[in-house]
Amino acid sequence: MSFRATFATALRVLKQLRRDPRTIALLLLVPVVLIVLLDQLFHDRRQVFQQIGGPLLGMFPLIAMFLVTSITMLRERVSGTLERLMALPLAKLDVLAGYAIAFAIVAAVQATLVSIVAFGFLGLHTQGPSWAVVLLAISNAVLGMSLGLFVSAFARTEFQAIQFMPAFIFPQILLCGLFTPRAQMAGWLRGVSDALPFTYAYDALHRATALGTFDGRFTLDLTVTVGVTVLALALGASTLRRRTG
Amino acid sequence: MGKGVRTLRNRACIHWTSLRAVEPPEMIDYRPMSAAASIVVESLRIRRGGVVVLDDLALSVASGKVTGLLGPSGSGKTTLMRAIVGVQIVESGTITVLGEPAGTPSLRWKVGYMTQNPAVYGDLTVRENLRYFGHILDAPPTNVEEVLETVDMTSFGDRVVNRLSGGQRARVSLATALIGSPELLVLDEPTVGLDPVLRRDLWKAFNELAAQGKTLLVSSHVMDEADHCDDLLLLRDGKLVTTGTPAEVRAQSGKQDLDEAFLVLINEEVE
Ligand SMILES: Nc1ncnc2c1ncn2[C@@H]1O[C@H](COP(=O)(O)OP(=O)(O)O)[C@@H](O)[C@H]1O
Ligand SMILES: [Mg+2]
Numbered sequence A: 001m002s003f004r005a006t007f008a009t010a011l012r013v014l015k016q017l018r019r020d021p022r023t024i025a026l027l028l029l030v031p032v033v034l035i036v037l038l039d040q041l042f043h044d045r046r047q048v049f050q051q052i053g054g055p056l057l058g059m060f061p062l063i064a065m066f067l068v069t070s071i072t073m074l075r076e077r078v079s080g081t082l083e084r085l086m087a088l089p090l091a092k093l094d095v096l097a098g099y100a101i102a103f104a105i106v107a108a109v110q111a112t113l114v115s116i117v118a119f120g121f122l123g124l125h126t127q128g129p130s131w132a133v134v135l136l137a138i139s140n141a142v143l144g145m146s147l148g149l150f151v152s153a154f155a156r157t158e159f160q161a162i163q164f165m166p167a168f169i170f171p172q173i174l175l176c177g178l179f180t181p182r183a184q185m186a187g188w189l190r191g192v193s194d195a196l197p198f199t200y201a202y203d204a205l206h207r208a209t210a211l212g213t214f215d216g217r218f219t220l221d222l223t224v225t226v227g228v229t230v231l232a233l234a235l236g237a238s239t240l241r242r243r244t245g
Numbered sequence B: 001m002g003k004g005v006r007t008l009r010n011r012a013c014i015h016w017t018s019l020r021a022v023e024p025p026e027m028i029d030y031r032p033m034s035a036a037a038s039i040v041v042e043s044l045r046i047r048r049g050g051v052v053v054l055d056d057l058a059l060s061v062a063s064g065k066v067t068g069l070l071g072p073s074g075s076g077k078t079t080l081m082r083a084i085v086g087v088q089i090v091e092s093g094t095i096t097v098l099g100e101p102a103g104t105p106s107l108r109w110k111v112g113y114m115t116q117n118p119a120v121y122g123d124l125t126v127r128e129n130l131r132y133f134g135h136i137l138d139a140p141p142t143n144v145e146e147v148l149e150t151v152d153m154t155s156f157g158d159r160v161v162n163r164l165s166g167g168q169r170a171r172v173s174l175a176t177a178l179i180g181s182p183e184l185l186v187l188d189e190p191t192v193g194l195d196p197v198l199r200r201d202l203w204k205a206f207n208e209l210a211a212q213g214k215t216l217l218v219s220s221h222v223m224d225e226a227d228h229c230d231d232l233l234l235l236r237d238g239k240l241v242t243t244g245t246p247a248e249v250r251a252q253s254g255k256q257d258l259d260e261a262f263l264v265l266i267n268e269e270v271e
Helices: A003-018 A021-041 A046-078 A081-086 A092-121 A130-154 A158-175 A187-194 A197-211 A216-239 B002-019 B077-085 B105-109 B126-136 B143-150 B166-178 B196-211 B223-228 B246-253 B258-270
Strands: B037-048 B051-062 B066-070 B092-097 B111-114 B184-187 B215-220 B231-236 B239-244
Touching (some): A003 A021, A003 A092, A003 B126, A021 A046, A021 A092, A046 A081, A046 A092, A046 A130, A046 A197, A092 A216, A130 A158, A130 A216, A158 A187, A158 A197, A197 A216, B037 B077, B037 B215, B051 B215, B051 B239, B066 B077, B066 B223, B077 B092, B077 B111, B077 B215, B126 B143, B126 B166, B166 B184, B166 B196, B184 B196, B196 B223, B215 B223, B231 B246, B231 B258, B239 B258
Parallel strands (some): B066 B231, B111 B184
């Protein structure tokens, strides 16, 4: 692993993104539009907005980075540039870390922008500090990135990669506790929910925004989120093969 | 004559034995070596999609020369090159590149590889692509302009690759193989789809690189490119049909035209 190659890769990914202003606009504006929509939707029921606004804000980057990474990585595999990179003095970890750094930066901008709008203009209130929400959003973005990287190995086309979103992401959003508190779920659903990484990402956000309790359970949430990120990165690395058939 | 040949033979032997001290001496003789070899392939067998694509292949590529890897489409040129740069799964056999087994990490600094399909980032400019590959190889930044010049793309340096023609894109891909000033260049059909003037210029550039002491293995399915090479390897259906200099190939086949010479040699094999 070399700092130079990692940094060069991060820079290259950011430059590629810069060439695509429409994607940048979508990445930065869609969360803002959605949070404004949410604000309007719950105009008369502020406690609902307060309850789901914070967690949602921290989940946007997860979903966005999952999609962006799985497509970018798939392109890298299909276009032959990955094969080319594997013939260069570049560790697999350089590629992965380069991607992680680039998308963490994008996620930081994304989360900061939507936080400014939500906390500054829409009156969203959290028990914990608002920077904690931004930090959690960034860590969630890296989780989304590592999951996207991993699933990109199982897609042959961009069409398939996009379908991983409803297959992989939607069930987790439904079961993470955002729509129905986990305590009210049927036993087996709760069991499934326990096994999904989003559950912990959401719970950490819920604690930081609604409860303001940074207790043992919060630590567990963070540990699981980081653990799954590392695991997905390791699995992702194993799908980057130097030699192919 | 005898003296010169012996010296070269000796060099080859020393080189070879230094690689594999345990190899019995009689193993050396059959190898078609004219000088120290940068690439030595032995009993190479590769299977792709369940089918044996290269079978019991043995060849060597001389240092400091341009060796042409010729053969019809599907004959296994790309597969062999992938194996040499260490990105192809090999079933059995050995490939020694610059004295080390193919795929050794340190070789990634010394071997430049141009893939058959341009492997460059379409959403970056030509210079951005070259800077990225240059960064990875820790090449001096001045190399970017140098290789742009070599492939005659200086005036397109700031153009996004997606807005280039196929031939221009191929030249960017070639430039990424050159940027680290590698000792050995493995170029997969670098001149396909280019106009005659450009092709002539590139072959001139390849010969100049060889004159500087670099080794080049250049594939082509267009036989009339063979005359630009110092040595030739003719591949058919994953087997080596013939080797030698263009003059030797002409003599073997009794044909002056290399295109015809290859047809004769390929058909001989079939019979
Ligand atoms: N990815 C692959 N999977 C399975 N078979 C392949 C693959 N790529 C090439 N082949 C087969 O291997 C043989 C040699 O191909 P290749 O090395 O690309 O030849 P050339 O470069 O000389 O045109 C061909 O029969 C081809 O069909
Ligand atoms: Mg080929």
